[in-house]
Amino acid sequence: MPEQNTVTINRGPRETIYDLSDAGKRCLYVDADPALPAVDPVARFGQYAAAEPPALPQVNEVEIMRHYAHLASMNFGVDVGMYPLGSCTMKYNPRSCEDAARLAGFAELHPAQPAQSVQGALRLMHELQTDLGEIAGFPAVSLQPAAGAHGEYTALMVFRAAHAARGNVRRKVILPDTAHGTNPASVAMAGYEVVQIASTPEGLVDLDALRAALDQDTAAFMLTNPNTVGIFDPNILEITAAVHAVGAYAYCDGANLNAILGVVRPGDLGFDALHINLHKTFATPHGGGGPGAGPICVTAELSPYLPGPLVQHVDSAEDSYQLSYPEQSIGRVRSFYGNFGVMVRAWTYIRALGGQGLRDAGQQAVLSANYLRCRLQDAYRVAYDRICMHEFVLSGSPFAKAYGVHTLDIAKRLLDYGFHPPTIYFPLIVDEAMMIEPTETEPMDALDAFADALLAIADEAARDPEMLHNAPWTTPVRRLDEAAAARTPDLCWQAPTADAHGSR
Amino acid sequence: MAYPNDRKYSSDHEWLLVEGDEATVGITDFAQDQLGAVVYVDLPAQGDSFSAGDAIGEVESVKSVSEIYLPVSGEVIAVNEALTDNPGTINEDAYDEGWIVRIRLNDPSEVDALLDAAGYEASLG
Numbered sequence: 001m002p003e004q005n006t007v008t009i010n011r012g013p014r015e016t017i018y019d020l021s022d023a024g025k026r027c028l029y030v031d032a033d034p035a036l037p038a039v040d041p042v043a044r045f046g047q048y049a050a051a052e053p054p055a056l057p058q059v060n061e062v063e064i065m066r067h068y069a070h071l072a073s074m075n076f077g078v079d080v081g082m083y084p085l086g087s088c089t090m091k092y093n094p095r096s097c098e099d100a101a102r103l104a105g106f107a108e109l110h111p112a113q114p115a116q117s118v119q120g121a122l123r124l125m126h127e128l129q130t131d132l133g134e135i136a137g138f139p140a141v142s143l144q145p146a147a148g149a150h151g152e153y154t155a156l157m158v159f160r161a162a163h164a165a166r167g168n169v170r171r172k173v174i175l176p177d178t179a180h181g182t183n184p185a186s187v188a189m190a191g192y193e194v195v196q197i198a199s200t201p202e203g204l205v206d207l208d209a210l211r212a213a214l215d216q217d218t219a220a221f222m223l224t225n226p227n228t229v230g231i232f233d234p235n236i237l238e239i240t241a242a243v244h245a246v247g248a249y250a251y252c253d254g255a256n257l258n259a260i261l262g263v264v265r266p267g268d269l270g271f272d273a274l275h276i277n278l279h280k281t282f283a284t285p286h287g288g289g290g291p292g293a294g295p296i297c298v299t300a301e302l303s304p305y306l307p308g309p310l311v312q313h314v315d316s317a318e319d320s321y322q323l324s325y326p327e328q329s330i331g332r333v334r335s336f337y338g339n340f341g342v343m344v345r346a347w348t349y350i351r352a353l354g355g356q357g358l359r360d361a362g363q364q365a366v367l368s369a370n371y372l373r374c375r376l377q378d379a380y381r382v383a384y385d386r387i388c389m390h391e392f393v394l395s396g397s398p399f400a401k402a403y404g405v406h407t408l409d410i411a412k413r414l415l416d417y418g419f420h421p422p423t424i425y426f427p428l429i430v431d432e433a434m435m436i437e438p439t440e441t442e443p444m445d446a447l448d449a450f451a452d453a454l455l456a457i458a459d460e461a462a463r464d465p466e467m468l469h470n471a472p473w474t475t476p477v478r479r480l481d482e483a484a485a486a487r488t489p490d491l492c493w494q495a496p497t498a499d500a501h502g503s504r
Numbered sequence: 505m506a507y508p509n510d511r512k513y514s515s516d517h518e519w520l521l522v523e524g525d526e527a528t529v530g531i532t533d534f535a536q537d538q539l540g541a542v543v544y545v546d547l548p549a550q551g552d553s554f555s556a557g558d559a560i561g562e563v564e565s566v567k568s569v570s571e572i573y574l575p576v577s578g579e580v581i582a583v584n585e586a587l588t589d590n591p592g593t594i595n596e597d598a599y600d601e602g603w604i605v606r607i608r609l610n611d612p613s614e615v616d617a618l619l620d621a622a623g624y625e626a627s628l629g
Contacts, residue, residue: 408540425567431538482566483541483592 016493017067021057028061074476076420082446084372086391086423086435087180087228089258089280096352097283097345106344111336115323122321125337126311128347132295135350135358136254136274137267140303142310143295144338148255149182151275151294152222154307156190157330158273158298159220159249161305165328168247170219176205178228178427180253192219199429203229203384205239214246224253225269226260228427228435230369230388240270249273249302257281258439259366259390262359266297273298282346283441293342307333364440365390368447372438375451379458383430391437393430400432405461405468407432412479413460413471417453505533508599512615513624514575519599525612526581530603531563531572531594534628539565542594545587548605552580556614560605563594576614578607 041049059067077083083090101107109118129141145151156173163170172193175183184194195218197209205223214221221243226232233239240250252271258281260266266274278293279286286292298306308325353361366389373382373392383393396407411421411434423435438447461468472478507513511521517535521528536542544564554560559571560580583605587593594602609615619627 428568483543486543486566487591 017057017059017064018493020059020063020067023058025058025060025063027059027064076415081418081420082438082442082450083420084422084436084438084442084450085420086230086393086426086437087255088286088423089255089277089390089437089439090286090420091258091280091283091439092441093283093285093345094349094352097348100348101341101344103344107341109340111340115321116319119319119321121340122311122323123313124347125340125343126313126321128343128350129295129311131347131350132276133297135261135265136257136276136297137265138274138297139300140306140310141295141297142306142308143293143343144307144309144332144334145275145294145296146334146339147292148253148275148277148280148294149186150333151277151296152182152186152251152253153189154294154330154333155251155273155275155296155298156186156192156220157333158296158302158305159251160190160192161328161330162249162302163219165305170248171217173219174210174213174221176223176227177429178203178224179222180224180228180255181426183222183224183253187222202386203227203231203429204233205235207235207238207242210239211242214242214248216246218243218246218248220249220251222251222253224256225266226256226389226391228256228391229384229393229430230259230391230435230437231384231386232260232264232389236269244270255280256390259362261362261365262355263362267299272302278342278346283349284342284345291339291342293339293346295338304328305330307331309337361440362390365438368438368440368442369436372436372447372451375448376454379455380434383433390439391435393427394434394436395430396432396434399458399461403461403465405465407434409465409468409471410434410454410457410461413457413468414453415472416474417456419450419453505537506599507532507534507621507625509621511599512618512620514573514618515624515627516573516575518573518575520575520615520618522609522612522615525609526606527576527578527609527615528603528606529560529572529574530598532624533598535570536595536598536602539563539570540567541565542591545591545594545604547583547585547587548580550580550583554578554580554607563591572604574607575618576607577610579610580605581608582606 078090078092105120109121115122125143129143133139133141142154145154172195173187174195174197175187176199177196178199187194195213197213198206200206210221223233223239225236243250249272250270252266252274254266254274254276257276261281274297275294276297278284278295304326305328306326308329309323310326312322312324314320314322350358369388369390369392373388376394377385380394380396381398383395396410399405399410407424411424414421425433426435427433438450457468470479511519513519513532517532519530519532542563542565546562548560554574554577556575556577558574560574561572563570563572584603587604596602
């Protein structure tokens with residue numbers, strides 16, 4: 001067990017790269033005068049030419065390596081430890097998928113190359129479109145959106161175009177109160193009004209509330225299924241039928257597709273569109289702002305409005321894979337072809353696992369979540385106490401009431417045990433929420449170690465609340481002042497003064 | 505947590521301090537405690553008119569964004585501009601310095617339907 005006085009060596013934040021700078025330090029000394037041609041920046045760039053060179057640091061190569069290797073060592077990622085961030089599906093990414101993405105034939109393509117010179121890449125995209133359509137149960141797929149939220153927005157624009165084509169402009173989109181925050185944001189971005197409905201005490205869609213909210217002005221209903229409390233809505237067919245009865249579209253936020261992979265196809269549930277987070281379900285890296293991909297799948301009725309380019313296959317001797325642009329397309333939503341490197345990883349993952357393997361992955365994710373739920377249900381309060389899907393929600397409210405220990409304290413203390421905390425304070429309808437998603441990639445030993453840590457923290461909450469209020473104790477930086485960071489953010493590095501430029 | 509007896513409360517965790525046909529509105533101590541450290545307050549404009557139950561603005565904390573509901577109808581006659589620079593005042597002094605708006609009531613009798621301090625505290629369970 002980590003003690004509060006544990007000494008960690010050399011893990012704290014150090015100087016910036018600029019603090020290491022001294023005039024004249026260089027990386028590689030080249031013993032030659034390359035005789036570069038002189039360039040007059042003002043003649044070339046006019047008013048846009050900079051008056052002075054940029055204040056870049058001057059550093060030795062070994063200092064650069066140590067500086068960035070040190071920063072990387074302070075980071076926490078799924079390659080370091082378990083990362084049970086509910087709804088985010090932070091699972092381990094197989095190195096075979098990384099290898100595939102680094103093949104020169106994929107990695108060194110230029111996006112402006114003519115289609116006939118990138119037939120292999122286009123074939124991969126075409127097969128991925130087909131695979132995702134088959135997995136999700138939809139006939140048409142666009143790989144363009146660069147993230148899940150981007151997929152939501154794109155689908156809403158497709159809905160808007162389809163309504164408009166019928167001369168039927170509608171104003172509002174309905175969401176349950178368990179929705180991901182991106183849903184209302186996408187609705188607003190797409191120019192619709194958000195209408196929120198309350199969930200039932202079981203965390204499900206309230207059918208009466210939905211029917212009361214649906215009308216001829218409703219463009220769509222967005223639902224995450226399984227939802228953010230880890231429950232598959234048993235009334236889903238009634239829900240989508242009610243939505244269709246007023247001429248609205250049913251949208252599935254596919255963030256939780258992991259749970260039903262190979263078992264249920266959202267297209268069979270009456271949904272008209274779905275986004276898939278390739279960086280969640282199909283195991284490609286995400287988090288930290290790395291590229292993601294949020295392809296959308298739609299019904300045949302909506303396919304004419306998809307953003308282009310799509311990849312189509314035509315039988316001809318050469319360049320049989322071609323780019324196409326649907327006739328009534330809403331237009332581009334991303335430059336070039338979307339995040340192609342992510343597509344290569346997802347294609348590799350799908351082909352490596354195969355149909356049965358994907359189904360096994362989904363079922364393992366559900367089994368892992370239920371195992372953790374059962375191990376934790378006595379010490380913590382399970383918000384919706386029933387068999388869950390790929391994730392479940394605990395409430396820290398008993399600890400808050402009895403000891404003044406909040407979910408934030410528990411989450412911070414988990415860092416001392418070597419685990420990334422789960423998603424906290426979401427969904428909003430659960431007091432002191434902790435939303436845990438172990439994913440299928442964690443071995444039994446890791447699941448047990450995580451459960452042991454949370455049980456140990458439950459004991460600590462009773463014995464020593466003050467210690468938890470001050471956690472974490474062993475991390476490179478301690479408890480951060482989130483309020484001050486949000487109220488008075490200081491995000492800019494200040495350039496040294498002219499005198500100090502380039503030297504200490 | 506304290507719930508002063510000099511004012512009325514809504515089940516959505518707002519308080520109203522009524523003086524004649526005017527009322528000062530804020531959020532309760534319970535609400536600020538649940539939200540955690542407030543980092544931003546979205547305020548309405550002076551002169552805006554609202555119906556009972558309308559959202560008049562938002563309180564954003566490190567945990568979440570919550571709407572502020574006006575439990576009665578009225579017109580905004582003053583807003584607490586100081587919250588723009590110091591939103592944490594809501595955490596420090598929810599009932600006085602942390603007030604959000606002052607309104608002119610359309611119908612002072614609407615206030616009668618609100619909870620008193622004991623009723624509000626009981627509603628928190």
